[in-house]
Amino acid sequence: MKIIGRQAVSFLLFLWIFSTISFLLINLAPGDPASTILRAEDVAVTQQQLNEVRQELGMNDSIFEQYTAWLGSFLLFDWGTSYVTQEPAFMMIMRALPATIYISAGAFLTAAVIAVPIGSAAALHRGSWIDKSARLLAVTGASVPSFLIGLVLIQLFAVQLGWLPAIGAGTWWHLLLPSLTLGIGMASFYIRLIRSSFLEALEEPSLRAVSARGISEQKLRWKYTFRAALVPVISVLGVSISSLIGGTVVIEVVFGYPGAGSLIVDSITRRDIPVIQGYTVLMAAAVSLIQLSNDLLLRWIAPNRGTEGRVF
Amino acid sequence: MLQMDKLTVASASNQLVKQVSLSVNKGEWHAVAGPSGAGKSLTALSVYPDLLPSALSISSGAVLFQGEDLVRSPEKLRRHIVSRHIAYVFQDARSSFFPLLSIYKQWEDILKVQRPGLKKKERREKMEEALDVVLLPASVLKQYPSELSGGQVQRVALAVAWLTSPDLIIADEPTSALDVLTSAHIMELFQTLQKEKGCAILMISHDLREVLRFADMVSIMADGQIVEAGRPDSVLTAPKHEVTRRLCRSVPVLRSSIRREGAQ
Incomplete structure (x- = not known):
């Protein structure tokens, strides 16, 4: 408290x-x-x-x-x-913000769904074909710019297959492609991070002693090792969610999605000071709030990080 | 109960434990002493080969525990036998507890596996009883390993042995990182466990006075081999081998230097 x-x-x-x-x-x-x-x-x-x-x-x-x-x-x-x-600047920002938050949340969800299983599997099957294809995926995702991923996804799902709307906003379907685009880029970073921190967590010296007390391999892996692996991941989570919200601008432009990112770019070009100022302070507040909850989350999962790695 | 038969532990280039044969009977306190680097710890870890550093392996010999060869049995069976019947107590007890979970959560997992029938409240009672035996307050359950002192963590490790009532406790210099008073208390706790739970103890020890006072049997190791074994009073008062003689000579005068060497 x-x-x-x-x-x-x-x-x-x-x-x-x-x-x-x-x-x-x-x-x-x-x-x-x-x-x-x-x-x-x-x-x-x-x-x-x-x-x-x-x-x-x-x-x-x-x-x-x-x-x-x-x-x-x-x-x-x-x-x-x-x-x-x-119009009142507050109203303008509040009208644009939900769209950006939806995209960011969708992207985060996409990244988590892709990165957690692939990163963990790559660490647990180190050197196998899973690990190799995870690395390929991570490198590809990190080196291809997000707007290009977006264009490819539009071409595939909207133009060729016609399953999803390419641009605009309004339904949940409109959220899918922008979220995927942003999430894939983010996932590639997290695949590598989760893989390396999982590998490091597997080296935690106490695990062998814990296993000698009869704790099952499943429990050891998902309750103990995974917890230790999450610590470095959660440490960077706050920063990466913050940059995600900032990073929606390009995606909003590619998908013609009217969010806060495109609002702020328009406002800057027109020197619309009240909107810029309001948005800046709001973002600062949001970023530090995210960081704050991140810290609390970390405190909860690793109450004291006395993880001195010593071998028997 | 435990029988090591011509056990050899080797790395890629050389043998670190050579043809060691040793047996521990039910309820017996068996001490292993010897200079640093003699292979004592590796011998103790070989009982549960999964604990050996990954570069080392058992190249020949057998470790029989209640008739089952722990070297050759499948991993699952081996872990089952070890976890139900053997408790390890290490020199650095902290590294045998997971740093990110409280003592309560770790013990709960142990009890869930080893005493599946117990209710939550019964588990809690068992834990408090175990802490009581090692003279720690129940508040320790809420704490994390890093919040406890070296002596406290070692007592927590002994409390685990009390919780699981093993047939054999394997202890690797459990007191060498502790001060004199705390280590005296830890040794008494081992004795309590031996008497009240009837468990055998295989203890690696640097302190020959401890060996003399507590152990029923002693094996002296040097350079990966057992050079002398027998009852402590006969082995330590009339040493036959050069290494044993050196160890005994150093006890009264150079005790402090032995300690320092052991702490490394």
Whole structure:
């Protein structure tokens, strides 16, 4: 409980520092939001209009006043209005986010379903044809860029076989190809990681003594060895889920899938600051929350990592 | 009960245990002593050959336990016999417990295999009784091996022997990493186990005073062979072989140096 409290405090502190830095960076960067807004309305821009909009946005105030105003409204989930669509930024992000989360979750599930059995089997049958084909699969998956995997899957399942929709969103079927595409790339990394950590776990010196006490091979493998093998895997899980959410951009573009990734790319090109800022802080919060739960998970599975490897 | 018959353990290039024959009778405390590198540990591990380092194997000879040859029996049968009748206690007890599971979970697995009929509550009672015997509090069950001290882990290992009531305990220098008081207590626990559960003990020992005090039989090993064997009082008071004589001479004066060597 104490650990959770401490983690929560450092989480809030991190979020505050991060949001402040992102506020400063975005506001001090060159470019004029006022002209962005006026250009979006597609009219000839006069100096007087510019001044009015600047006044309205509070851009004539000092940076400190802008900051406190921003922070205050930010905490109330008033993240400003998009300069481009004039919609609340919060709503825009919340509308796009579920799609991205679905794809990420689907990709993660795909990766787990592929990597756990293949990685474990490769370690348990080291040097066999299973191990060799797992390595081939891992190297292929890691070296082929995800958009190419996506295009191949579209060609195969959507164009040739016609089983699945190629682009767009709406049904669960639409999720399948993007998730597979993203998941295959991720799986290749995890196949190698699970294989090597499983091999390492098999060397754990206590296992022979445990086996001498009559614990069955099945139990030894899946309760003891697998647990030890999971420790390195879980250690990197948080980082890899975070990068997964960031990595959906390319996939969203390939599959024309309207998620948060494509929203943020559009917003950056149009200098739509409220959306960028909201999304940045939200992602920072999400990433550190994922990391936090990751730490707790690790603590649960390996309460103290006193795994000094000694031989009898 | 245990009979080693011309046992030879070899690596690819040389023989580390040569033609060792040794027997342990029911309820007997058999000590094996000798200088470092004499092959004592390998001899003890050969009872359950799966424990030997992977580069080594038993090249000839037999290990008979209650009539069954553990070297040649199929893996499953061998593990069944060893787990039901033999308990191992190692010098480094920590490495005989899995670091990621609490003592309770590990013991539960052992009891589920060895006493399949017990209910959860009965298992718990058995565990607490075993801890009581080795003078540890029940709170140890919640702990992980790395949270316990060397002496505590060694007592936990002995408690496992109490839980499983084996016919034979094989102990490889169980006290050499412990302080004098703790090791005295551990030795007494072995004696308790021998008396109350009637189990035989095969113990590798560096401390000849311990051998003299506790053992019924002693075998002196040097360079992979047994050079002398018999009752401790006769072997150690009238040593015939040069190695035994050297070992005995070093006891009163150079005891501390023997210890240090043994800790390595």
